[in-house]
Amino acid sequence: MGPYHWQAWTAILLLVISYLWRKKTKTAAKRKGVKLPPGPRGLPILGSLLALGENPHHDLHKLAQKYGPIMHLRLGFVPAIVVSSPEAAEQFLKTHDLVFASRPLHEAAWYISWEQSGLSFAPYGAYWRNARKMCVLELLSAHKIGSFRAMRREEVGLMVESLRVAARDGATVDVTSKVSALSTDMSCLMVFGKKYMDEELDEKGFKGVIQEGMQLGATPNMGDYIPYVGALDLQRLKKRMKRVRKVYDAFFEKIIDEHVQNPKREGESKDFIDVMLRFLGSEEVEYRIDRNHIKAIILDMLAGSMDTSATAIEWAMAELMRNPCVMQKVQDELEKVVGLDRPIEESDLENLNYLDMVIKESLRLHPVAPLLLPHEAIEDCTINGFHIPRKSRVIVNTYAIGRDPSVWPNPELFWPERFEGSDVDIRGRDFQLIPFGSGRRGCPGLQLGLTVVKFVLAQLVHCFKWELPGGMLPKDLDMTEEFGLTAPRAKHLLAIPSYRLKALCS
DSSP, rough: OOOHHHHHHHHHHHHHHHHHHHHHHHHHHHHHOOOOOOOOBBBTBBBBBOOOOOHHHHHHHHHHHHHOEEEEETTTTTEEEOSSSSHHIIIIIIITTTTTOOOOOHHOOOOHHHTTSSSTTOOOHHHHHHHHHHHHHTTTSSHHHHHHHHHHHHHHHHHHHHHHHHHHHHEEHHHHHHHHHHHHHHHHHHTTOOOOOOGGOOOOOOHHHHHHHHHHHOOOOOOHHHHHHTTTTTTOOOHHHHHHHHHHHHHHHHHHHHHHOOOOTSSSSOOOHHHHHHBBOSSSSSSSSSSHHHHHHHHHHHHHHHHHHHHHHHHHHHHHHHHHHHHHHHHHHHHHTSSSSOOOOGGGGGGOHHHHHHHHHHHHOOSSSSOOOEEEEESOOOEEEEEEEEOEEEBBBHHHTOTTTSSSSSSOOOOOGTTTTTOSSSSSSSOOOOOOGGGGGSSSHHHHHHHHHHHHHHHHHHHEEEEEEGGGGGOOOOBBBSSSSSOOOOOOOOEEEOOOOSSOOO
């Protein structure tokens, strides 16, 4: 039998499977007397997969405007529930938080993150609860974050000095690359205890390999939605996943060995790996932690701290350059609170109220993760009269929530003053603004991320005036985004700095 006959039989088989699956789903729903949320009908087998383009958060936002804030659609054979309003998000992430506390099987995370052993993609259960508790108490506590304050000050000072040299020469600076390099260096110092050069991890470079893993995690993968087709690996993704896993594995094994062979002395500052090795095979914890668990959590810490902070800082800088009046107001506040005789200290941050509003507004318009990592229903649930089946994939669209006109007047306008006199927070308590998620699966590194974003952004704006190159007008700045697990700017942000302090950064 020729190859075309096999293709024909495969197509027929899939059509039959799809028909039987849809019939079974509808019959089960009718038998229980329940109704699913409204949503598009979708195609046989593929469901609504083809309705999602380069920016799925935009496409889902448009569909939600037609079908409502709790929308059902089929992605391949997977039932998906899309949440697009604050009220709906509160139902899923607070009222019924435990029901939706798990993660679905995710092929990229399975291959790259040691069978989904990291905090981000691990299914809900004893291991995840134990690992999260360990990380929050030992790695992400206020005390631990504070212990790296001197390191952050030094690394930010080095970046400011390099920008001051560029300013003296009147050079155009790649702000994206500068912020990305800073974020990478600070992440490595916290996790590994030292910085790594690009060439030390593979020919693609350190950040390149980390980014490839994140891109694979965000690439729409037929294997996640149509298992029968996924087994054939028609997109050739598994080969790339296995290669990235091999690079990570060799690199992390080497670093763990270095830490085991050269333990820190009493009183020496400990990095994340030093702390985690204390739990290796320990009976102190309910669930035994092995080397693969440590490697998966290391990867989570790196990916979570490198890209998210850099993306948030870059978007805020872009909006400030696009809105010179807002930039001036931030600089006026900095002059009043800090003065022009010294750079920012982290102790100054609590007094920068307008800068807080700018960061909130930037995260509203440009959430770092426009679609939060998917949740999975542990059991059947009823929300607002709609049946949410067990194993449904729940997608919270923070991009859509941040543009809900019933909550945000003129939602497309960058206007930090909308937060004046408002107690809306970004820590997961107020569901109209949840860039870090909420509930059990909310981001455990939220405090660290906010500290880094606010400190770096404040220093960039305080130490320098910024102009767009080539006589570009603020309104002409390209604000196109690039979708992934995070959504950074599609094009690097370029600008010309001029130093504005009376003293040099020290």
